[in-house]
Amino acid sequence: MHLITRSEWHAKEPTASYVRLSSTRGVKIHYTGGKVLADLADPDNHDHCPGLVRGIQRMHMGGGRGERYIDIGYNMVCCPHRKLFMGRGPHHLPAANGAGLNSGHYAVLALLGDSGFDEPNDDLLNGLVDAIEYLREHGGAGDEVKGHRDGYQTSCPGDPLYRWVRDGARRP
Ligand SMILES: [Zn+2]
Numbered sequence: 001m002h003l004i005t006r007s008e009w010h011a012k013e014p015t016a017s018y019v020r021l022s023s024t025r026g027v028k029i030h031y032t033g034g035k036v037l038a039d040l041a042d043p044d045n046h047d048h049c050p051g052l053v054r055g056i057q058r059m060h061m062g063g064g065r066g067e068r069y070i071d072i073g074y075n076m077v078c079c080p081h082r083k084l085f086m087g088r089g090p091h092h093l094p095a096a097n098g099a100g101l102n103s104g105h106y107a108v109l110a111l112l113g114d115s116g117f118d119e120p121n122d123d124l125l126n127g128l129v130d131a132i133e134y135l136r137e138h139g140g141a142g143d144e145v146k147g148h149r150d151g152y153q154t155s156c157p158g159d160p161l162y163r164w165v166r167d168g169a170r171r172p
């Protein structure tokens with residue numbers, strides 16, 4: 001498992017304390033959606049990933065989701081190079097699953113769009129399983145793996161990734 005710490009991706013500090021979670025029922029999977037660089041998964045293109053994560057943090061903290069979040073909304077972010085970016089991290093309430101749904105499941109984001117790079121590659125899927133295992137080991141996450149669309153009106157995490165979730169979220 002390759003973890004990229006917050007200092008390594010030059011995360012901004014959270015603007016307030018996190019709400020602590022002792023455990024969750026599991027993890028919900030998200031995607032970025034929209035247009036993502038078609039060849040993002042090329043081995044040479046990992047250079048793009050930290051900037052994408054910083055952009056999401058900037059959007060969340062800047063009020064792009066309607067209110068200013070204290071930090072990026074996700075607990076962890078996976079890129080198609082099987083690298084895991086630390087978001088809010090384990091034992092911290094995410095802001096991604098929808099009102100009332102954040103204490104039930106950690107939120108893990110896949111850098112995956114619905115155009116351009118829109119089919120998860122093996123490294124992305126393995127990275128998601130790495131994140132799930134990490135949150136089980138370090139954050140008391142339970143066995144459930146669900147999609148954002150479970151319990152909330154959204155297309156997230158997109159059909160290809162949602163199929164993988166429904167098929168058991170297994171390593172490829
Ligand atoms: Zn989502």
Ligand SMILES: [Zn+2]
Pocket residue numbers: 045046047049079080081082083
């Ligand atoms: Zn990457």
